[in-house]
Amino acid sequence: MLFKAVLIVQVPGKDRADAEARIKERLGGWGYLTATLDPSVQQPPDVAGTADIKLPLPRYVNGR
């Protein structure tokens, strides 16, 4: 008998094709596997950075 299973997994990937390939690689032994990603749950890329703020120093005193 064959049973159909729906798995919800989160996998890292450079893009959709890469993520699908990773799923198939891990679960390929099960056979008959169709990997389909749900774009709505795709995690957007992180954004990170630093700040170095130089304050303005008024250069004119007493109207000069």
Place this chain on the structure above:
Amino acid sequence: MAADPRITNAVASTLCDALVDQLDSGTIKIYDGTIPATADTALGAQVLLATLTFNATAFGAAANGVATANAITADASADNTGTATWARIATSGATTIMDVTVGTSGEDINLNSVSIQAGANVAITAMTVTMPKT
């Protein structure tokens, strides 16, 4: 001789502390669009992309006019998708302290990418504020 005031290290630190001490539990709100003409200018059509939060003690005491921020809480889920161009830094009570530019290099805040997608984690891992002495 042209006007050219110079302040001491101690005065620079005092001035710097006076500013950053207002940022305890304050926010950094990152927007798209055009930076307002002045920090007193109200927001226009700019879209809020992400909000980061300063520590309850936002900065350590300034040294030689330079204050370094304590850990800043990242926005774990950006509000909207857009291109980050500037940020408004405010007190915990939402009083604007200053506006700063955002880019990938040479700006006040430099991110690895200015393209922010809704739901993304947005972090600033280090921040300094400097009061120039000359």
